[in-house]
Structure formats: structure tokens, C-alpha cells
Amino acid sequence: MNEEKIYQLSYVSTGCDSLRYEDIKNILESSNKNNSQDHITGILVYCNKHFFQIIEGNREAILEIFNKILIDSRHDNVIKIQEGYIDKRQFESWNMAFKSYNKELKDLDNFNNEQFYSYINSQLSDKNNISMKVLADFFDLNG
Numbered sequence: 001m002n003e004e005k006i007y008q009l010s011y012v013s014t015g016c017d018s019l020r021y022e023d024i025k026n027i028l029e030s031s032n033k034n035n036s037q038d039h040i041t042g043i044l045v046y047c048n049k050h051f052f053q054i055i056e057g058n059r060e061a062i063l064e065i066f067n068k069i070l071i072d073s074r075h076d077n078v079i080k081i082q083e084g085y086i087d088k089r090q091f092e093s094w095n096m097a098f099k100s101y102n103k104e105l106k107d108l109d110n111f112n113n114e115q116f117y118s119y120i121n122s123q124l125s126d127k128n129n130i131s132m133k134v135l136a137d138f139f140d141l142n143g
């Protein structure tokens with residue numbers, strides 16, 4: 001893909017009280033379908049009712065999907081962490097990588113811990129990228 005500028009955005013949010021396995025499964029299914037059409041890549045982490053997500057792609061596509069995510073009733077308290085242009089995609093192999101810390105969601109994971117940890121470390125060279133640091137911290141604290 002020949003891309004000029006990649007826009008990346010990250011946020012945290014709180015899953016709604018009634019959130020179930022099926023809801024997360026549906027979120028991942030629509031994310032994979034839509035993101036592949038819109039050339040969006042990224043990662044979603046779920047831990048103790050909280051989501052952390054990084055999405056990257058064309059700026060307009062990112063802002064459009066983020067506006068949908070903001071009003072999604074499956075979560076609330078959406079707090080943006082970082083947004084801006086980056087040099088290159090950091091999750092180019094995944095329309096939506098998924099990592100969960102809840103046992104009952106483990107079969108939805110598409111990463112194993114070691115693979116993931118070494119991948120994140122390899123991406124940490126950009127000291128200004130707060131999103132990657134938050135992701136790494138998630139791992140150090142919870143992995």
C-alpha cells in the first residue's frame with residue numbers, strides 16, 4: 001500500500017456493566033470487517049472492564065470510526081490518550097489485534113504473550129509515542 005501519512009489515535013474506555021463475551025466477539029467481527037475495507041489497523045486490549053485501543057490509518061477514516069466508537073453504548077468514559085501523524089503503521093499485520101486479560105475471553109486473543117511482548121518492545125524506540133508506552137505498561141502491570 002502506498003500511503004503518504006498515517007494518523008494514529010488511542011483511547012481508554014470502560015465497558016458497560018452488561019458487556020458479555022458475545023458483545024466483544026461482535027465488536028471484533030465488525031472491526032475486522034470494517035477496518036479491512038477502510039485500511040485501518042490497530043489493537044484492542046481488554047482488561048478488568050477497561051478497553052485500550054490504538055487505531056491507525058487515513059486521518060478522515062480514523063476520525064470517522066472514532067466518532068462511531070464514541071457513541072457506542074457497549075462502553076462509556078471514552079478518554080482520548082493521543083492522536084497525530086506517525087511515520088509508519090505499527091500494527092500493519094492486524095486489522096484489529098486483540099489481547100484480553102479476562103480468562104473467559106482468552107479464545108478471542110490473536111496474539112500469544114511472548115510474541116506480543118517482544119513486538120511491543122521492538123516498537124518502543126519512538127520515545128514520543130505515548131500510546132505504545134501505555135500498551136507496554138499494560139503488559140508490565142498485567143501480563
Ligand SMILES: Cc1cc2nc3c(=O)[nH]c(=O)nc-3n(C[C@H](O)[C@H](O)[C@H](O)COP(=O)(O)O)c2cc1C
Pocket residue numbers: 013027030031032034035044051053055065068069070072074075096
Ligand atoms: C471498544 C470498542 C472498539 C471498537 N473498535 C472498532 C473498530 O476498530 N472498527 C470498527 O469498525 N468498529 C469498532 N467498534 C464498533 C463501532 O462502535 C460500531 O459499532 C461499528 O463500527 C458499526 O459497524 P457495523 O454497522 O458494521 O456493525 C468498536 C466498539 C467498541 C465498543
